[in-house]
Amino acid sequence: xxxxxxxxxxxxxxxxxxxxxxxxxxxxxxxxxxxxxxxxxxxxxxxxxxxxxxxxxxxxxxxxxx
Amino acid sequence: xxxxxxxxxxxxxxxxxxxxxxxxxxxxxxxxxxxxxxxxxxxxxxxxxxxxxxxxxxxxxxxxxxxxxxxxxxxxxxxxxxxxxxxxxxxxxxxxxxxxxxxxxxxxxxxxxxxxxxxxxxxxxxxxxxxxxxxxxxxxxxxxxxxxxxxxxxxxxxxxxxxxxxxxxxxxxxxxxxxxxxxxxxxxxxxxxxxxxxxxxxxxxxxxxxxxxxxxxxxxxxxxxxxxxxxxxxxxxxxxxxxxxxxxxxxxxxxxxxxxxx
Numbered sequence: 321x322x323x324x325x326x327x328x329x330x331x332x333x334x335x336x337x338x339x340x341x342x343x344x345x346x347x348x349x350x351x352x353x354x355x356x357x358x359x360x361x362x363x364x365x366x367x368x369x370x371x372x373x374x375x376x377x378x379x380x381x382x383x384x385x386x
Numbered sequence: 387x388x389x390x391x392x393x394x395x396x397x398x399x400x401x402x403x404x405x406x407x408x409x410x411x412x413x414x415x416x417x418x419x420x421x422x423x424x425x426x427x428x429x430x431x432x433x434x435x436x437x438x439x440x441x442x443x444x445x446x447x448x449x450x451x452x453x454x455x456x457x458x459x460x461x462x463x464x465x466x467x468x469x470x471x472x473x474x475x476x477x478x479x480x481x482x483x484x485x486x487x488x489x490x491x492x493x494x495x496x497x498x499x500x501x502x503x504x505x506x507x508x509x510x511x512x513x514x515x516x517x518x519x520x521x522x523x524x525x526x527x528x529x530x531x532x533x534x535x536x537x538x539x540x541x542x543x544x545x546x547x548x549x550x551x552x553x554x555x556x557x558x559x560x561x562x563x564x565x566x567x568x569x570x571x572x573x574x575x576x577x578x579x580x581x582x583x584x585x586x587x588x589x590x591x592x593x594x595x596x597x598x599x600x601x602x603x604x605x606x607x608x609x610x611x612x613x614x615x616x617x618x619x620x621x622x623x624x625x626x627x628x629x630x631x632x633x634x635x636x637x638x639x640x641x642x643x644x645x646x647x648x
Contacts, residue, residue, distance in 0.1 A: 326432040349438040353430065353473030358465065360472035378432060380473055382444040384414075385429025385457045386404030386544070386594035 321373035335373075340366040342377070352381045387615055388622070390589065392567055393482060393514045393536060395453060397424045400584070401614045402455065402569065403607070404594025411446055413603050418450055421597065421607035425453045427484055429460075430474055455516065457484040462497075464504040471508055483508060484538070484571075484592075486518045493543040498525045502532070509533045518571050521555035523562060530566060537563070538571035538592060541583065545595045547575030550582055560587045577606075577613030584617025585625070 322331045325346065332345075339354055339361055354361045355378040361369050371377070390397045403423040408414035418426055428447060447454065456474035461467040464487060471483045487504055489497025496519050505515050509532055517529050521539040529537060539559060542548035550556060551573065560568055570583040571592040580591045591614060600606035 325435065346435040347438050348433065348435060349440065351441055351444060351477060352433055353477045355469050355473060358469055360469050360476075363476060379435075380430040380470075380477070381433035381441055382447070382477060383429050383431040384404075384406035384408075384443060385427050385459055386406045 321371075323371055323374065324376040326377070326379055337371045338367055339369040339371060339377075342371060343379070348379055352379050354379055387618055392425075392590070393516075397453075398422075399424045399611070399614065400590040400618055401580075401610055402427065402571075402590060402592035403597065404592070405443075405447060406594055407598035408603060409598075411443065414598070415446055415450070417597050417603045417607040418452075419607075420604045420611065422611040423452065425455050426450065427455045427457050427592065427594070428478065429457050430470060430477065453482075454478050454480060455482050455484050456480065457518075458486045458504075461487050462489075462500075463487070464500040464507070467500070467504040468507050468511075471504075471513060472511070475513070481512055482514045482516065484516050484518060494545075495543065496520055496540070498522060498528075501525070502528050505529055505532050505534060516569070521552055521559060523555070523558055526559050526563060530563060534566070536567040536569065538569045540572040541570045541579065542573030544572045546573055547596060547599075548573055549575050549579035550586075553582065553586060556583070556588065557586050577609045580610055580613045581617035581620070584614060585620050587621055590614075 322329055357376050387398055390400050399422045401421055401423040402425040403418055403421050404427045405414055456478045458467040458470040461470055467487045475481055487497045487500040488494050501517055505517055508515050515534055516536045516538055517534055518538050519525055526537055542551040567589045569590040569592050570588050574580055574593040574596045583591050597603050597607045
């Protein structure tokens with residue numbers, strides 16, 4: 321399946337992928353928050369939130385702000 | 387300075403400072419410390435894959451050991467702002483949110499309609515919403531009606547350094563909402579702007595560019611620290627009555643060479 325991760329298209333050779341598996345596969349560490357198709361996904365739901373072909377993920381972390 | 391109760395916390399300093407645009411992380415750290423601010427604003431952005439959670443910026447902010455106020459900068463719809471706020475609550479472990487919903491790209495003017503919409507949802511979700519807003523009295527009323535106890539009207543557009551564009555509007559909001567925490571957020575260019583805001587009776591000032599883009603940010607941060615103190619004391623002390631005519635301050639009794647009959 322092909323999904324968008326932070327605006328970049330990524331292809332995975334599987335039809336089943338959870339948010340938890342994706343974060344591990346792409347080496348995203350702690351201190352992040354995830355939105356799937358512009359909807360917030362709680363950390364406690366990563367393991368049971370499935371990603372589908374065409375989904376958009378945003379993975380955010382702290383930066384400077386005013 | 388007198389203690390300041392903001393939302394569910396108490397502070398000595400009435401200055402809130404941003405963490406962006408500094409020439410270096412070290413200057414940011416030194417500036418924030420020199421400012422005496424006990425609240426720092428931060429944001430969320432996309433993280434590059436493969437970083438494994440290393441975030442030197444965030445480590446530095448945590449070391450400052452002051453209150454973190456996440457923002458929703460860059461959001462243009464209520465939905466974006468709500469999602470960003472929820473992400474921020476999890477990452478920063480706070481239910482405080484500086485709610486920004488931009489309505490115009492030219493002057494980054496907040497969208498009052500989307501702001502009200504997002505505020506309603508976020509307050510229902512248990513957030514303490516500190517809305518970045520225009521200096522519109524009716525908007526202030528709507529946000530207060532929804533349960534905001536802090537309002538943050540702009541002084542002038544973000545990063546413009548133009549100071550207080552419309553002191554009358556700010557003064558009116560102050561008069562109409564004596565019990566809310568009012569903070570001038572955005573547009574402050576120099577310490578005298580901050581003093582003016584405090585002399586209008588505002589409870590605090592939030593700024594970033596005025597320090598980060600100064601020729602000497604650390605020195606400017608210290609200048610703002612003193613400005614906030616001066617402005618607050620001035621407001622509490624109460625200014626003298628303004629007069630049209632001059633009135634000598636030095637006693638006239640006993641003046642030598644006094645031309646009594648002139």
